[in-house]
Amino acid sequence: MLHRMTLRVLPRLTLAATEESVRKRKRLVMLVPGLIAFGIYRTIKHLVPLSEPVILLALSGLISAATAAWAYQIGRNADWATIWRQDGSRTVGWLVGWIGFAYGFQLSLMVLALLKILVNYDFFLHPEGPAMMAIIIACTSVARDAFEIGHIQRLKQQGSQLVTFPDGAALRALFKEQPGRLAQLGIPASLACAALSLGLANLGEAGRAELAQLVAVSLFAGTVAVWAYLTAAQRIQPPDDLLNMHEGSNGYPEPGLVHSHVGGWRAILGTVGWSDLFRFWWWPGLAFSVTYYLTLAGAATFLFRLDVRSGVVQSVIAGAVAGVMALYCYYLGYRRNLENQILQTVPPSLLRCPFVLGILSKPKVIQSEASISPGGMALRETGRRG
DSSP states (O other): OHHHHHHHHSHHHHHHHHOHHHHHHHHHHHHHHHHHHHHHHHHHTTTSOTTSHHHHHHHHHHHHHHHHHHHHHHHHTSOHHHHHHHHHHHHHHHIIIIIIIIHHHHHHHHHHHHHHHHHOOOTTTSOHHHHHHHHHHHHHHHHHHHHHHHHHHHHHHTTOOOSOOTTSHHHHHHHHHOHHHHHHHHHHHHHHHHHHHHHHHTTOHHHHSHHHHHHHHHHHHHHHHHHHHHHHTTEEOOHHHHHTOEEOTTSSEEOOOOEEOTTHHHHHHHTSOHHHHHHHIIIIIIHHHHHHHHHHHHIIIIISOOOTTSHHHHHHHHHHHHHHHHHHHHHHHHHHHHHHHHSBOOOHHHHTSHHHHHHHTSHHHHTSSBOOOOSSOOGGGOOOOO
């Protein structure tokens, strides 16, 4: 689900994907697959035993894969021969396999776990309702994201300057560039959250309750997300190196050495208000911590048939959630700072004006050289629009 966070945290991608005309088309793109998925479910439930989780999840993944291909083509606004020639088999394979099948699979697990934990609507006891919701919600979400990615790819092919494409290539490059730094972030976060979960489970039945674990782990991991994102602000590319940046083998700008921010934590916190920190903690921090927890809990329950009230299982899930949030949010902060410095910036005070933001959201401005992200952290512009 990193692509979803990338599309909403990096301002360049956010404005491109949430321009008003794009949002109108996206609503229709989301509606059509949802209706078709409902029809497929109503037909196939008489032919296939959807009460078996693996079969349900596989079906949801296949429907989502087909949906991703269709929505991507709509957003890309090109025929498949052109898409295959210009975008390449690797991008198409990633889109169908990861954004389609794998993402749909994960979303279905999340829906099943959410219904079980929050409203006690257990798929094993009442399979029909959860199965229908798992397929439809996964399908519409995949359609939304595939359409946005197709639109972003179209802008890229037209020459729009995009520092980060949401395919994870930049994250893999960061793993090669800063493995030690990522380990320093991810391992302590994982161990601390696992210890928190295990300690809570040892308090008794109330501490082992799935809802209690979900709340505690999500609050902790959401806080870790803010810490990791701010940590990335201390590792900023010096201007001289930025002037000499070149396109790497993955097609994206590659920086040279990264140096620490001169002011450290005090300087960073002095430029970020508490309301901005809270907004980032709420979304994507808390929201995606809940999402990852539900997905992993769903996998443990419905795929591996584990006892999710076991302290060991709960601590493993908790550690994985905190570790993923630490790594992903550090990556997002790093890429956002890189975007701020490579592209020209607009002051944050102007971005708070709806009139200016509306102008910057127009297609001609999106494709110009100007970036809408302010210098520095600028948590306040992290958006969820569209």
